Amino acid sequence: MSQLDRPGPPEAAALLAEREHLRALLRLMPVGVFIVDARGWPLESNPVAESIWGGPLPRVGLEEYGIYEGYWPGNSRRLEAHEWALARTLRDGHPVVNEEVDIVAFDGARRTVLHSTTALKNPQGTIVGAVAVKVDITPHRQAEHAEAFLSEATRLLVESLDWEGTLRAVARLATRQLADYCIIDVVGEDGELHRLVAAAREPKHQPLMNEVLRFPPKVGSPSPLSRVFHEGRPLLLPDITPEVLSMTARSPEHLRALEQLGPRACMAVPLSVGARRVGLLDFILATPGRSYTERELKYAEELARRVAFVVEHARLYREAEQAVEARDEFVAIATHELRTPLSALSLQLTALQRAVDAGRMPTEDKLRRSLVTARRQTERLEQLVKHLLDVSRISTGRMELELELEDVDLAELVRWVVVRFEEKLAEAGCTTVVRADAPVVAKVDRLRVEQVVMNLLSNAMKYAPGQPVELHVERGEGMAVLGVRDSGPGITLEAQARIFERYQRASGKHSRESLGLGLYVARRIARAHGGELKVESTPGQGAHFFLHLPLG
Template structure:
């Protein structure tokens, strides 16, 4: 053995008293720092935990046991997962397994069951502490309460979804069904919607349950109409009559007896087994439309002020949809009554036109029997003017009747073989004198023959409307009517040099009663182009418009020459 080796075997000198004191002070400082860090963790989060990986065993989490009420034995061997909501367990376990395998921090959300049985959204975080060898020596983690934040996010998404569904449900009854079904899916075990009609009648409009087994009992509940007393105390009656909301975290037997309207009502409430209740009014434009009641019967959930605020937000969105639905129904009914009136009025107004037309024809024949009378030119002029006005009134009445038929779904075509070119010349010849009176040069171009299968009278009606439109808005300017064949399509173009149409007015021109100008300066009912479009589309074609304001307009009708 060499001197050097003998030197290495000598024991190290014992630490001095000063060194031992310094070591004890350092250890004490580390313990204080560790305790301070743990207190900080406890302050920053509802739950903090640690796990010594090298020592083995389960995590140490006293605050977990206090928060969840879970015992150490129940917590062990991944028993902590049972405190999580069943839907969140797989995700939480996967996040932990991935972090442990990759030695990296993790962060995940889950619903944790509190000691009182209520699930609370938590943000769980964990961080590995690595040793000198790069392996995990310890895990340190926290669970922070983010329930309010998650609730706000969920409720915002819920309200947005509810708004979309309410927009699709145009009928008030469909809106109420959607409201009830949405509520029992996330907010309640039972949902009751009571309705207040405009005539003051109360109706239990919808009763929905989370469990199909309760449907027979739901039918019993539906038959319990919310008839209000002079001083109502039953929450739905209170909301319907005063607009007052009610929230009852814990419904007691004594409370049910106090609000019951009769013995049958009390027995039904007992069968439902109400544990917690809230009721809010459906209010729109300052009017009470109904009441929304949410009921808990099975879970440990208890309604509070936050639930009441959210239910009122949901009720407000639903009330707006119901109010809009009622307004839509009112508008539809008004349109139906208007069309019904126009149909009746058209028939009634046509009745005196027939004998008037016959009288004018008789007068015309009588005048021709006395050709030498000096009154003949004057009378013939008046008779012709009378005939024109009768024809005009007849056309207007026919247009109104057509609109009524379209609204009623009884508008039909009667197709036959038609020479479109001959029809164009026939209608043009009828309009030529009118263009002469307005000093509008009128030209017609058409092939010898263009044959197709159409409703002859309806096609003549289209030409009438287009030429009448050109005569009205292009008076004093050249007007042209051109028929041409483009493959299997016939094109009819009517061009005038009149006032033209502004771009923003064009989309509504072909709508019912659509107008691009004031009715004070130009007559008509605003039906000609609407009927033109309806007839042309029924024939399988289309009508289009090109126009420049102040430079006239060109209407083009495309018609397939071979009908399907």
């Protein structure tokens, strides 16, 4: 029973009717209202007031108002019991109009509330109570914070060329204004999502976020984040259930970290440039009673658009830098490499021309040697130009379009290449051992595979002259395997990671004998078939290359 329901004078029935009318009005009001007596004890309150505070108002007086948790905006200092607007009005009778306070409700929800109070006085002017009106302006303040965040994030995005550092700063800013946790994933060169940053508002939670940093969404998985990335549509999730956490987690360790972080709501937005996705932006709330709105999602989408622009701009900038670097390196190497055979060829032709002009015809033996030298230099020029054309095709994505697939017996192909190389093998002092007794049919472009095998065989002769070369063909697990093994100096583990890149040449005496494109082109040919080219080697024990190709 409310204090107002206690028995009164003879006109109690009329008073009770008026009070019921008052209660009906309070229930209809869109703002929170409650009435207290002179001691601050609650007499009446409406559902909106109880909703703002997350439950029924406790029956306490002024001296116990400290149980209400509120903070002054700006300095975040907690209000003392006597500082609440209602306590001040009951003390001095002065009204309070629209005083802003950040409260923590009894259910843990954080809200921003405008407090207005006025005193109730009897005919003699004595304060007998007060009325408090509460207006929840949380959505309005959230929108203001989102706008301020978007403005500050935009400033960060345009002020620096360090895009990774900038995105980390944006994530930290988000945890101060928009989220308890913020995660940014970007697409790597492998097409997978890589977690760039995972930031937490509270420092005590950052170690757990560092653990989450190890588990980006797997493209194509049932994770909600993966679906956002795949479908290119934002996700507003007001309630993160245990089932959602299980679908998101990539391992038991990941799941434990997520559970300890206690996410309650999130909004995830794809980073897109046109139809191409470049990453993922994820805002997460862990505060009880707090959730995201459609309006905040719009701000997140706008931020995602700007972040995607920065990520794409950084990618294009990196590619431009790499292109300029590759161009400069290519010009330097190609100039040297093309000049060498041209100079030798020019010298041979000049010598022959002078001899003819002087009436000294060269002997048959000298003419033969000159022609052999000229043929070798023209073959080298032809090989260099062929590799350059392949690199051009690969760079424009046209290598795969030029494959003419057919069923090819790799065992027969290897034997044919060895026969074709008989003269060069003899010149290098290399013998061959071919282990390809049974047919192994692959679905490949014959000329392209011959090109790869010839490149591997040429490298074996170059780096292991006078040594035997082994070639073998066999059927692997779902793939045909063609191997070339030499007995040369071998390749260090560090070099094995580089030899398949453009313009990577051997060190030592062979550094001037190659444009550094052969293995690069060979691997791209293998991958264009859906296969792979790998190497196994130990320094001092030769190198073993494996060409994997799809079976026919």
